[in-house]
Amino acid sequence: MPNLEAPDPQVESREFTAVAERERGIEAAVSRLKATQPERTQDQAALLARFRLAAGSIRLGIYHLVEEEAAYGRAMLFAPVYIGVGAIFWFSVGADPPPQAVFTALLIFAAAFFLQQEAGRVLRHLLFAGMLVFSGMALAQCESWRASTVMLDSAVTTTITGRIERREADDKGRWRYVVALEATEKPAIRRPPAQVTIFVRKQLQPFELGDRIQGKARLTPPAGPALPGLNDFAFSAYFDGTGANGFAYGTPTLLSPAGDAVQGSILDKADIWLARLRSSIGDRIRTLLPGDTGAFAASLVTDERRAISDETTEALRTSGLAHIIAISGLNMALSAGIFYVGLRYALSLFFGVAQAWPTKKIAAFGALITVTAYYLISGFGVSAERAFIMMAIMLVAVLFDRPSLSLRNVALSAIVILILSPSQALGPSFQMSYAATLALVSGYSLWTKRPHRESILSRFRLMRPLLLVSRFFGGILSTSFIGGASTAIFSIEHFHRLATYGLLANLAAMPVVSFIIMPFGMAATMLMPFGVDAPFWQVTGAGLDVVIAIAKTVAAWGGNIPFGRLPVWLFPTVITGFLLMTLLKTRLRHAGALVILGSVAVVTLSPGVPKPDLMISEDGTLVALLRNGALTTNREKPPDFIFGQWQRALAITEQQPPMMLPPDSQLPKISKSDKHRRLSSEEQSAVRKAMDAALDDAGQGGFACQKGAWCVAMLENGEMLVTIEDAAYLAAACDTANIVVTPVRLRLDRCRSGAMLFTGATLRRTGAIEMNLSADKPAITTAFDNLTRPWSLHRAYDWRTGTFGAPIARVSPVSDSGE
Numbered sequence: 001m002p003n004l005e006a007p008d009p010q011v012e013s014r015e016f017t018a019v020a021e022r023e024r025g026i027e028a029a030v031s032r033l034k035a036t037q038p039e040r041t042q043d044q045a046a047l048l049a050r051f052r053l054a055a056g057s058i059r060l061g062i063y064h065l066v067e068e069e070a071a072y073g074r075a076m077l078f079a080p081v082y083i084g085v086g087a088i089f090w091f092s093v094g095a096d097p098p099p100q101a102v103f104t105a106l107l108i109f110a111a112a113f114f115l116q117q118e119a120g121r122v123l124r125h126l127l128f129a130g131m132l133v134f135s136g137m138a139l140a141q142c143e144s145w146r147a148s149t150v151m152l153d154s155a156v157t158t159t160i161t162g163r164i165e166r167r168e169a170d171d172k173g174r175w176r177y178v179v180a181l182e183a184t185e186k187p188a189i190r191r192p193p194a195q196v197t198i199f200v201r202k203q204l205q206p207f208e209l210g211d212r213i214q215g216k217a218r219l220t221p222p223a224g225p226a227l228p229g230l231n232d233f234a235f236s237a238y239f240d241g242t243g244a245n246g247f248a249y250g251t252p253t254l255l256s257p258a259g260d261a262v263q264g265s266i267l268d269k270a271d272i273w274l275a276r277l278r279s280s281i282g283d284r285i286r287t288l289l290p291g292d293t294g295a296f297a298a299s300l301v302t303d304e305r306r307a308i309s310d311e312t313t314e315a316l317r318t319s320g321l322a323h324i325i326a327i328s329g330l331n332m333a334l335s336a337g338i339f340y341v342g343l344r345y346a347l348s349l350f351f352g353v354a355q356a357w358p359t360k361k362i363a364a365f366g367a368l369i370t371v372t373a374y375y376l377i378s379g380f381g382v383s384a385e386r387a388f389i390m391m392a393i394m395l396v397a398v399l400f401d402r403p404s405l406s407l408r409n410v411a412l413s414a415i416v417i418l419i420l421s422p423s424q425a426l427g428p429s430f431q432m433s434y435a436a437t438l439a440l441v442s443g444y445s446l447w448t449k450r451p452h453r454e455s456i457l458s459r460f461r462l463m464r465p466l467l468l469v470s471r472f473f474g475g476i477l478s479t480s481f482i483g484g485a486s487t488a489i490f491s492i493e494h495f496h497r498l499a500t501y502g503l504l505a506n507l508a509a510m511p512v513v514s515f516i517i518m519p520f521g522m523a524a525t526m527l528m529p530f531g532v533d534a535p536f537w538q539v540t541g542a543g544l545d546v547v548i549a550i551a552k553t554v555a556a557w558g559g560n561i562p563f564g565r566l567p568v569w570l571f572p573t574v575i576t577g578f579l580l581m582t583l584l585k586t587r588l589r590h591a592g593a594l595v596i597l598g599s600v601a602v603v604t605l606s607p608g609v610p611k612p613d614l615m616i617s618e619d620g621t622l623v624a625l626l627r628n629g630a631l632t633t634n635r636e637k638p639p640d641f642i643f644g645q646w647q648r649a650l651a652i653t654e655q656q657p658p659m660m661l662p663p664d665s666q667l668p669k670i671s672k673s674d675k676h677r678r679l680s681s682e683e684q685s686a687v688r689k690a691m692d693a694a695l696d697d698a699g700q701g702g703f704a705c706q707k708g709a710w711c712v713a714m715l716e717n718g719e720m721l722v723t724i725e726d727a728a729y730l731a732a733a734c735d736t737a738n739i740v741v742t743p744v745r746l747r748l749d750r751c752r753s754g755a756m757l758f759t760g761a762t763l764r765r766t767g768a769i770e771m772n773l774s775a776d777k778p779a780i781t782t783a784f785d786n787l788t789r790p791w792s793l794h795r796a797y798d799w800r801t802g803t804f805g806a807p808i809a810r811v812s813p814v815s816d817s818g819e
Contacts, residue, residue, distance in 0.1 A: 069586045070121045075128060077407050077583045080414035080434075082129045086136025087422035091235075095788045099141055106134035139422040143239065144790050150193045151234065151794035152244035154745075154764070155220040158184045160196070161255070164211045166275060166379075169286075170306035171295065175200045177207065178242075190799050193243020200248045209275050210258025219246035221794060224618050224767045225783040226645035229565065231494070232783075238791035239423045278302045278377050281528065288534055289541040296325070296544045297537065300517070301525055303327045303381045312548055319554035320484065320502020321509055321547065327378045328433060332371050332387040334518040336395065340367040364398035371395070382421075383429050389413045390437065405444060407583070410437055428494040432487040435578065439486035440479060442582040473507065480506040486578065492563045493571045496648040500559040508554075509547045516543035564651035565609045573599045611650055612770035613716065617642050618783065620743035620763050623723050625702065625713060630654040632702035634711040634723050658703035658711055664690055667706065670728050679728055687732035695720060712737070717773045764795050 090097060109131040116127060166178035178197050198217050207213060221244060222237035237243070258272075282302045286294040295307035305313075305325055316322045323330060344363035348354045375388040390413040394404040403409075414434055417424060424430040480503050491498055499505075517540055524536035573595060580592030615624045622642055625632040629652065633643070636657045647653055667690055668683040679687065687710075695712045698704035703723075705711035710724045710733065719738035724730060727744045734740055734751030745760035756778075758769065767783025787796040796804045 067121070069584055069588055070125070072585050074407075074583065074585060075125060077411045078129070078579075079132055080411050080418055081579060081583075082132035083136040083139070083415065083418045083422070084425040086133035086138075087140040087418065087425045088136075089133075090137040090140035091423065091426055094785055096141070096144075096790075097137060102134060102137045102141060106131065106138050109134055136418065136422060136425075139419060143422055147239050147241065147790070149238045149241050149790075150191055150243050151238065151791070152189070152193050152196075152219055152221045153191060153794045153797035153799060155218070156187065156189060157216065157218050157249075158189060159186050159214065159216050160184055160198075160219075160252075161214045162196070162212070164207050164209055164213065164258075165195070165272075167206060167209065167279060168304045168306050169206070170199075171292075171309040173202065175203050175206045176306060177213075179213070181243075182212075190802060191794075191797065195241050196244040196246065197242055198246050198248050200251060203251050207252075207254065208258050209279060210272055212255040212258075213252040214255050215252025216249040217246050217252075218249070219244040221245075223641070224792070224795075226617070226642050227612075227615065227649055227768050227770055228781045228783045230645055230649055230783075232791070235423070235791045236427070239421070274376055275379075278304075278379055281377060281525070284528065284533075285537065288537045289544075292548060293541045293544050296548065297521065297540055299325050300327070300331060300521060302377060303379045303384055312551070315548070315551040315555040318499060318560045319505040319551040320499035321505050321551050321554075324509070324513060324547065326429070327374075327381060327384040328387050328429075330513075331518070332374065332384075332391045334514060335374050335522055336367040336371045336391050338519055338522055339370045340364060340395075343367070361399050364395045368392060368395040368399075382424060382427070383433065385420075386413075386417055386424070386430060386433055389416050405441060407438070407441055407445070410434070410441055428490055431494075432490045435486045435490060436483040438582045439482050439578075443478075443482050473511075476507055476510050477503070480510070489571065489574045489578075493566060496563050496565070496651065498561045498563065500561055501554045501557055505550055505554040509550045512543050512546050512550075516540070517547070562648065562651040562653070564611070565649050567603060567606075567609060570599055570603055610772065612781070613773040614721070614739075614769075614771040614778075615646060616741055616758055616763065616769040616771075618763050618766075618768045620723075620741055620758060620760050623703075623711075623721070623741050625715070625721075626650070626652070627656065627702060627716075630656045632656040632658075632713070634658055634703045634705060634713075636660070656702050658705045659698055661694055661697070661704055661706050664706070666690070667709070668728075670709075670726055679731065684732045684735075687729055688736050691722060691732065691736045715739075715773055719773075767795075 090102075109127055113124070113127040113131050116124065119127070160179065160181060161183040162179035162181045164177050165180050168176045170176060176197060176199050178195060181192055181194060181196055184192050196217075196219060198219075222234040222242065224234055225232045237245075279302075282298040282304050285298045285301065286307065288294065289297050292309050292312045295305075295309075296312070299305045299308060303326070308325070313322070313325075316325060340363045343366045344359050347357070347359040347362065353359065371388055371391050375384055378384040390410065393409050393413045393416075397404045397406075397409055417430070484499075484502050484506075488498055520536045520543070521540040524533040524540060527533040527536060577592040577595030577599065580595065581589050582592075583589075584592070611626055613626055615626075617623070621635070622638050623634045624638075624643075624646060631643075631646065631650070631652055631654070633655060638655070643655070647655075666686050668679055668686065690706070691710065691712050694704040694706070695714055698713060703711045703713045708725055710722060710729050713721045715721055715738075720736060721739045721741070722733040722737035723741045724733050724744075725742070727742065727746060730740070730742065730744075730746070730751075733742075734753045734755050734757065737755055739756045739758075740751060741758045743760045743763075745764070746757075747761065748757065749759065749762045750757045763769070765784065765787060769783070770781050772779040772781075784792055784795070787793055793804065798804070
């Protein structure tokens with residue numbers, strides 16, 4: 001046998017040669033430095049030479065790693081990233097990029113990529129990236145053209161006539177209907193949206209899908225961002241095809257029932273049939289399992305989530321279990337996995353079948369049919385669509401003897417979704433779903449390549465069940481940790497909070513979901529046509545009760561860490577680091593961890609994002625001041641939809657309500673019939689005196705309000721803020737205050753006295769406003785800089801003239817004296 005301890009002469013010779021070459025290189029570099037820079041000493045020149053040589057070695061090492069990475073052929077994994085970057089850029093810029101320029105650039109990059117076959121790898125990858133970035137921009141442009149949703153321009157009360165397309169009950173007993181609008185009257189809307197959603201209260205017998213109804217309703221446009229930079233709900237409404245939201249006054253009248261005959265094309269008829277099937281399944285489940293349990297079970301099958309109470313929904317979110325509600329990758333994977341494993345095991349019991357037929361492919365095909373049926377009855381939700389495409393690609397890969405669980409399949413499913421609807425790239429659901437999947441698949445790939453060591457305990461037969469259980473819970477623990485860590489930045493960016501006990505909640509809940517809820521729920525759904533599903537739903541309900549109890553218990557511990565808004569650069573930087581960690585294969589992936597850790601360190605050591613001193617909602621009804629770590633509002637009970645977003649974005653939970661003043665007999669009485677009348681000089685003088693007196697009472701504490709009339713507050717810079725409910729108080733407010741806010745839509749945007757005036761009309765164009773008062777001149781940030789994007793263009797529409805961009809009067813008719 002060879003002497004393993006004896007040195008290898010060839011190895012020693014190579015090492016000696018490398019050291020000698022290195023020393024000769026240093027000596028040559030020192031000689032050059034001494035010749036060009038004689039003022040340096042021998043030691044300085046040697047140190048600089050060694051530094052330059054080390055830097056060159058690092059550059060050479062990085063170059064070799066890049067070449068090695070390119071040799072693995074992982075460019076496809078970056079394809080959805082580049083497409084998504086292009087789509088996000090198109091949606092995020094202030095105005096529509098010229099389509100001619102986008103498509104021309106796409107053709108140029110595509111031609112260069114396919115013609116430059118002999119170019120270097122770096123150049124080829126840059127051309128590939130440019131082609132896909134402009135492809136994403138082109139896809140975004142095409143989706144915008146395809147949607148072309150007409151958005152309601154302003155709130156209106158009208159009589160609507162339309163056909164019921166969707167329906168869903170909520171936890172308060174209301175019914176939410178999606179109505180295809182056919183006509184409006186009293187008044188007739190000039191630009192009516194094609195589809196609206198309305199809520200109907202206290203309706204004992206809901207309308208059926210396809211029914212034609214008529215009734216009086218209050219319609220409002222989809223809400224914009226609650227604060228600049230927050231989620232624009234009009235964006236998602238535009239691409240969902242919903243042009244308005246509202247509620248009905250009373251119960252609408254049924255004009256004609258749908259019956260069995262559905263008008264329209266074959267696709268319309270199939271859509272109505274599936275919607276009826278989905279609705280009947282949800283009704284059946286909620287009948288067998290009342291309360292939150294039935295609503296939870298129905299959401300897992302039909303994706304109808306509104307019937308779950310706010311308390312349970314918030315508990316699921318706080319505990320990190322909200323992902324169970326949505327029909328997402330977890331539900332699809334469990335459904336496909338249960339059917340796949342069950343069918344393959346059943347076929348293996350027959351020796352002849354197992355020997356003669358490809359049971360693996362048969363089981364995969366059966367699982368594909370199962371997830372397809374699941375998707376059809378789920379209501380075609382965004383998360384369900386994404387999960388179905390991902391699972392279908394993986395099952396088709398099994399049919400063609402390809403690896404099912406691979407990064408290429410994940411990338412392929414993302415490409416398909418981005419081609420179909422690139423607007424999803426901005427949504428938290430898409431981002432979090434693929435981040436978790438990418439991290440899990442990448443982690444699984446690393447786990448399978450680890451050196452396998454057999455445990456000593458596995459040699460004892462009695463210990464094997466214990467090892468099996470420990471591996472199962474270890475798998476849940478690791479997948480929950482990886483999934484939670486990979487989606488943390490998205491949760492902080494989009495929802496401004498992080499569930500710290502989500503790992504424990506998932507560790508306790510996932511065995512119940514995997515072994516009780518999904519198997520019995522799947523069996524109950526398949527047995528529902530035969531009417532023997534009730535016992536299986538009872539078992540499913542018991543499992544759901546356990547999950548709800550876990551969620552409420554964990555939520556009671558707290559641990560929901562609030563985060564304010566992050567620096568603009570942090571989110572894309574951390575995402576870049578995450579993608580490097582998960583998509584690269586060589587040691588270059590460790591650079592991603594350095595990017596993430598460096599970004600977190602910079603944010604931790606630097607001051608946070610400055611918080612505004614004054615916030616105004618987009619309709620002018622809610623105004624808040626940031627005082628001593630609390631939000632001081634002009635309303636006793638601010639609307640939770642807007643105020644809740646303010647609290648989360650600013651990481652502030654405390655609210656200080658206004659001081660409500662007692663009624664003053666000296667103030668003018670304004671009834672609804674004469675609310676537009678001008679106040680006399682004496683009445684205006686009385687209002688000004690009352691405002692000044694209220695300001696003295698309020699001091700620096702917050703707002704002082706006359707209920708239903710006005711509120712006053714002293715700002716930290718010594719200026720006065722007044723909010724008014726009625727335009728009759730405008731003259732007195734302009735003479736008294738420095739800033740005036742009113743929800744009334746006036747045809748002016750400033751007081752002649754010089755005071756800043758924010759009205760319902762100006763706020764409609766600017767959206768929500770936040771103001772920083774620390775400087776000499778207030779710094780104002782608006783939600784919208786312009787209104788040229790398709791999902792915000794309706795804000796510039798003037799129904800009186802039927803045109804877009806009607807100007808607002810720059811000069812107020814209010815004089816300095818208020819007359």
